[in-house]
Amino acid sequence: MEEHDCASYDEAIEELRRREYPMLQGTTYLDHAGTTLYAKSLIERFSKDMISNLYGNPHSASNSSQLTTRRVEDIRLRLLRLFNADPEEFDIIFVANATAGIKLVVEAFRDQENGFWYGYHRDAHTSLVGVRETAAQHRCFASDADVHQWIEESANEDELPGLFAYPAQSNMNGRRLPLDWSRRIRHTKQGAMYTLLDAAALVSTSPLDLGEWEHAPDFTVLSLYKMFGFPDLGALVVRKASTSIFDKRRYFGGGTVEMVVCLKEQWHAKKLDTLHERLEDGTLPIHSIIALDAAMSVHQELFGSLKRISKHTTTLAAKLYEGICSLRHRNGLGVCHVYKDPASTYGDSTNQGPIIAFNLRNHLGGWVSNAEVEKLAAVKNFQLRTGGLCNPGGVASSLGLAPWEMKENFSAGQRCGNDNDIFRAKPTGMIRVSLGAMSTLEDVTSFVDFLREFFVQESVPIESPPVMCPLDEPPTRSLLHVESLSIYPVKSCAAFSVPPGKAWEVRREGLAWDREWCLVHQGTGAALSQKRYPRMALIRPSIDLDEGVLRIQLVGSLRDTTSTHEIAVPLSADPRMFSTEDIYKEANAKVCGESIQAKTYRSTDISSFFTQALGVACHLARFPAVGSGTSSRASPRHSKAHLQKYQKAGSMHIPGAFPDACSLTPGAVISKPILLSNESPILTISRSSLNRLNELIKAEGGKAAQAEVFRANIVVAESLDYPPGAEQPYAEDHWRYLQIGQQYFEMLGACRRCQMVCVDQHTAERNQEPFVTLSKTRRFDGRVYFGEHTCHLPMDDTWSPLVQNPTITVGDPVRAFREEDAGQDMRLGALVS
Numbered sequence: 001m002e003e004h005d006c007a008s009y010d011e012a013i014e015e016l017r018r019r020e021y022p023m024l025q026g027t028t029y030l031d032h033a034g035t036t037l038y039a040k041s042l043i044e045r046f047s048k049d050m051i052s053n054l055y056g057n058p059h060s061a062s063n064s065s066q067l068t069t070r071r072v073e074d075i076r077l078r079l080l081r082l083f084n085a086d087p088e089e090f091d092i093i094f095v096a097n098a099t100a101g102i103k104l105v106v107e108a109f110r111d112q113e114n115g116f117w118y119g120y121h122r123d124a125h126t127s128l129v130g131v132r133e134t135a136a137q138h139r140c141f142a143s144d145a146d147v148h149q150w151i152e153e154s155a156n157e158d159e160l161p162g163l164f165a166y167p168a169q170s171n172m173n174g175r176r177l178p179l180d181w182s183r184r185i186r187h188t189k190q191g192a193m194y195t196l197l198d199a200a201a202l203v204s205t206s207p208l209d210l211g212e213w214e215h216a217p218d219f220t221v222l223s224l225y226k227m228f229g230f231p232d233l234g235a236l237v238v239r240k241a242s243t244s245i246f247d248k249r250r251y252f253g254g255g256t257v258e259m260v261v262c263l264k265e266q267w268h269a270k271k272l273d274t275l276h277e278r279l280e281d282g283t284l285p286i287h288s289i290i291a292l293d294a295a296m297s298v299h300q301e302l303f304g305s306l307k308r309i310s311k312h313t314t315t316l317a318a319k320l321y322e323g324i325c326s327l328r329h330r331n332g333l334g335v336c337h338v339y340k341d342p343a344s345t346y347g348d349s350t351n352q353g354p355i356i357a358f359n360l361r362n363h364l365g366g367w368v369s370n371a372e373v374e375k376l377a378a379v380k381n382f383q384l385r386t387g388g389l390c391n392p393g394g395v396a397s398s399l400g401l402a403p404w405e406m407k408e409n410f411s412a413g414q415r416c417g418n419d420n421d422i423f424r425a426k427p428t429g430m431i432r433v434s435l436g437a438m439s440t441l442e443d444v445t446s447f448v449d450f451l452r453e454f455f456v457q458e459s460v461p462i463e464s465p466p467v468m469c470p471l472d473e474p475p476t477r478s479l480l481h482v483e484s485l486s487i488y489p490v491k492s493c494a495a496f497s498v499p500p501g502k503a504w505e506v507r508r509e510g511l512a513w514d515r516e517w518c519l520v521h522q523g524t525g526a527a528l529s530q531k532r533y534p535r536m537a538l539i540r541p542s543i544d545l546d547e548g549v550l551r552i553q554l555v556g557s558l559r560d561t562t563s564t565h566e567i568a569v570p571l572s573a574d575p576r577m578f579s580t581e582d583i584y585k586e587a588n589a590k591v592c593g594e595s596i597q598a599k600t601y602r603s604t605d606i607s608s609f610f611t612q613a614l615g616v617a618c619h620l621a622r623f624p625a626v627g628s629g630t631s632s633r634a635s636p637r638h639s640k641a642h643l644q645k646y647q648k649a650g651s652m653h654i655p656g657a658f659p660d661a662c663s664l665t666p667g668a669v670i671s672k673p674i675l676l677s678n679e680s681p682i683l684t685i686s687r688s689s690l691n692r693l694n695e696l697i698k699a700e701g702g703k704a705a706q707a708e709v710f711r712a713n714i715v716v717a718e719s720l721d722y723p724p725g726a727e728q729p730y731a732e733d734h735w736r737y738l739q740i741g742q743q744y745f746e747m748l749g750a751c752r753r754c755q756m757v758c759v760d761q762h763t764a765e766r767n768q769e770p771f772v773t774l775s776k777t778r779r780f781d782g783r784v785y786f787g788e789h790t791c792h793l794p795m796d797d798t799w800s801p802l803v804q805n806p807t808i809t810v811g812d813p814v815r816a817f818r819e820e821d822a823g824q825d826m827r828l829g830a831l832v833s
């Protein structure tokens with residue numbers, strides 16, 4: 001075939017498509033990667049063959065049986081030739097699909113004396129990943145560079161026979177991987193190292209040449225239905241030089257043995273002639289194999305060679321890629337985020353196949369739900385695929401999903417195909433469009449037009465106020481800022497300071513990871529608190545998002561109590577880590593006398609670590625209930641915080657002087673979900689209030705209080721350039737709303753204090769201060785208050801990335817609003833109206 005003339009070829013394809021694929025009428029078919037699309041002539045030819053010939057079960061002397069055997073052997077040969085594979089050097093085993101071919105190879109490796117080592121590339125299809133469960137040792141290669149490095153290390157780590165598997169083309173984004181790895185591995189690796197090439201995705205739009213048999217993979221698997229649409233058949237191509245690995249395969253099925261002795265003796269003789277005779281267990285799918293003959297003929301007549309299909313689809317994919325990338329919202333933001341390997345190029349068939357994986361973004365930069373895209377596509381008759389695409393490694397690395405996030409998404413109810421496909425501002429899947437031999441330029445343009453019509457924001461919508469734009473600056477001339485952010489991952493234990501610069505997620509229940517865990521008494525099930533166990537202050541948890549663990553360190557005098565000073569617990573709420581006892585039973589942990597649904601960790605290492613540290617028999621528990629399979633994180637506890645009378649507008653607030661019998665109605669109880677914190681999702685304190693308090697304490701010769709004793713999450717401070725001496729301690733009593741960075745918060749009322757604030761957070765010693773001074777200066781209605789209960793106000797506009805992933809950061813400017821000022825800010829006004 002000479003130069004590929006796209007336009008005239010395309011015209012020919014259009015004509016052919018009308019004739020051969022009537023079922024495509026009215027559909028834009030963009031799911032060729034999983035195609036089952038067959039030509040009309042193929043079915044007609046096959047049916048004619050079936051009607052005019054009698055095909056018997058092989059392995060008997062009848063004419064019909066002989067006919068079947070002859071046809072099957074011819075077709076085997078024809079299929080080998082399609083891949084330029086010399087029948088002297090290769091054999092073909094017919095299997096149900098590519099996965100069955102993989103399993104056949106794996107069965108042989110699993111039956112090796114000490115098992116086998118298994119390596120697989122990140123881009124592998126799920127069916128290749130699953131092999132690891134049968135291997136003695138396994139490794140996932142995160143990049144091509146890792147593979148290259150491993151190939152160079154010529155030594156074969158251990159004595160085990162090894163199998164290295166990878167896809168010739170990623171079924172996720174169509175990236176084509178180097179085909180010379182088999183040769184290189186055979187050259188440099190000593191010992192028994194085999195290669196398995198998964199060509200299921202590649203061969204539907206590309207030739208595969210096994211002509212240089214010395215360099216070919218030992219095993220190659222194919223999905224024939226992905227090439228021809230029909231029959232539903234797969235094939236395993238084996239290099240004859242590598243067949244000895246099958247000698248140890250233990251299972252035998254009908255048709256693969258010469259003789260079997262049962263009863264008193266157990267003995268069998270395997271067939272020895274050809275590999276396919278030894279491996280094709282049971283009756284062959286003879287009618288499918290016969291259909292394959294028709295499929296190869298018709299395919300060639302309609303499309304010519306695989307090389308021609310490759311050229312056509314490569315050209316179309318480059319156009320599709322270009323069209324998708326050119327889509328921009330009116331404000332300039334790109335619409336499609338394409339998951340392309342940086343090293344591959346659309347238009348270059350050596351490294352890129354005709355598949356594009358991407359996600360859509362709205363004009364604010366937020367992700368568009370794939371479930372929504374799929375619904376619209378269905379209405380408009382576009383056939384495409386969305387979700388995890390059976391490519392766990394490729395999808396996770398493209399989407400930047402850490403294992404703990406995937407497990408947490410799983411625990412939160414996310415499944416392949418769910419409607420709920422955006423978790424904490426990250427998509428959990430992608431959209432895949434793939435082209436095939438019968439794709440046309442019109443498919444490409446109509447898909448790009450579809451995206452433009454429904455997903456490109458051409459005009460700035462009037463209903464959304466201009467401040468909603470993410471390019472909008474947060475308040476700059478603010479007099480307040482966030483001095484620090486702290487969370488208390490384990491209730492009543494030490495704080496974890498959010499590192500400066502780290503955008504920290506704000507959830508409905510408070511700052512991310514705040515009080516997700518607690519320690520519960522083994523006898524009573526009650527959650528332990530510093531009030532009774534002050535040394536809990538010396539248990540220091542930290543959140544390591546990179547490693548996906550909660551790290552717990554013992555500090556100070558607690559280091560003398562145990563030999564282990566640190567443990568790590570996975571952040572993922574993997575149901576297997578928890579004691580099954582309370583999965584069905586009403587959970588027994590109690591916080592502030594209320595029952596909570598916490599799950600205790602079953603690990604005795606974890607329990608004894610805490611038990612030894614505190615000298616009280618306890619378990620680590622996690623909240624909320626996990627693994628329930630529902631998409632909502634049921635949170636049975638609700639905030640009881642409310643505005644105190646002294647905070648009401650118009651009230652005087654002279655410390656200690658407010659009359660007990662007050663005519664003002666008490667604040668309404670506000671119901672907000674919380675985790676294990678005592679009263680509300682978030683606690684905010686003011687630096688200048690703390691400074692004022694400490695001045696008074698020091699004036700009396702007492703010891704200044706640290707911010708941590710108040711268990712604050714957010715410390716708001718006046719900015720450095722604030723006029724000295726003009727601080728406003730306790731101004732927070734009158735704040736009703738806060739804007740922190742781009743997020744809004746509501747103040748729920750002052751926080752009542754107890755003697756727990758007297759535990760020194762660095763030494764775990766009990767003091768009198770700051771409670772004594774607080775009682776003298778911050779007592780209202782006989783109760784002592786310091787700090788403000790706070791909750792996040794989620795914005796209504798679910799399109800905005802600020803809503804999909806609300807975060808705040810140390811240093812964020814803060815604006816405080818009194819009740820009467822709320823209307824000054826358009827967004828806040830809209831939120832609270």
Ligand SMILES: *Cc1c(COP(=O)(O)O)cnc(C)c1O
Pocket residue numbers: 033097098099100125127167169170171198199200201202222223234
């Ligand atoms: C489709 C596909 C598979 C699985 O093929 P089956 O025929 O469904 O077993 C494996 N790997 C890749 C790359 C694929 O595209």
